[in-house]
Amino acid sequence: MLRNGRNGSNIRETFEELIEQHEEREQPINDRERALLEKVLTIGDLTVNDVMVTRADIIAVEQRVPLKEIVKLMAAEAHSRLPVYRGTLDDAIGMVHIKDVFAATTRETNKKLSDIIRSVLYVAPSIRVLDLLLQMRVARTHMALVVDEYGGIGGLATIEDLVEQIVGEIEDEHDVDEGPLLRAADDNTVLADARVTLEEFEAKVGPFLSEEDREEDIDTLGGLVFSIVGRVPVRGEIIRHENSGVEFEIREADPRRIRRMKVTNLGDRRLIDG
Known part of the structure; x- marks a missing residue:
């Protein structure tokens, strides 16, 4: 650092x-x-105060809001995580993740929002971006609420906001349309963009995740592969998902992230077009 x-x-x-x-x-x-x-x-001296979403722009939910309303809000705002508060935003008590909301609404449960709240970090606006990235990694959380000098909530930062400070502008310069995120290949394999969500992959190819996988804060296929090996694998490397036997052959990657992979050993699973 x-x-x-x-x-x-x-x-x-x-x-x-x-x-x-x-x-x-x-x-x-x-x-x-x-x-x-x-x-x-x-960015050595860049602080969270420089990159955070200000209080006026925070989209959050009160803990008594019904889960079905949260689904609508997440869809409208295109957010997968939202802060949760009690009464006012200054009494923030955590965050809710879209995976937990869907799980609670699609299964026959009596869960309320208060039952699925996850913890967040509470940080000062002066904390450096690199230091907060490290704290998020250790705490395994993707959101931090920024507390002002009076103890109120002054802003919000996600891990995406922080990483964007390092790679965002660089990625934008090379942002091209590389075709569909999933494409069927011969011999019952699937060519996948690492950005495809786990939800979309399972919907189009078939379920393969374990309950432990579903409890993890992982959104994409690339994120799953990264979590299995704990690093960015190199091109040509084959990563096996032990629970299902599904294998991921890395077709394209750079030192920072996985880009494309070939998914093999799918068993009876098939890619459904459309």
Whole structure:
């Protein structure tokens, strides 16, 4: 982690020297990698106050709101997570995840919103973006509420907001339409974009997740593969989902994320078009 202070400038200088030295090798850093490294260097002092969603723009729900209303709100706002509060936003008590809402509404349960609330982090606006990313990883949560000097809620930050500060502008420059997220191949395999949601994959190919998988805070196929191995796998690597036997052959990946994969060993599962 890069920090300013007595050693901060030395760390920055060392990092920049390493980049320059690497340029002299047979395989120099490409423009994309250089842009990412330079972006990391520039956010050392960036705080959550610089990137958070302000209080006025927070979409949240009161704990007594019926689950069916939350489904409608999530669909309208295109959010998979919402803060939950008691009475007023300043008494925020956690967040709700779309997976838990769907599970509670599609099964015959008597669960209320208060039964499926997940914890969030509460942080000061002065916390650095990189420090908050680390805290989120340790706490295994994707949302933090920013508390102002009076103890009220001043803003909100998601892990997507923080990561966007590092890779967002770079990704936008290379944002192209790569076709459908799922495509049938021969020999009963499926070519999948890592961004496809687990919900869509199971709806079009067939269920394969365990109950433990469903309890995890994972949204996409790429996120599932990452959670299995705990890192970004390399091209050509085959990752096995132990519960189902389904295998994921990595077809395209970079050091930061999985892009495309071939899903094999599907058994009786088939991709349904449409």
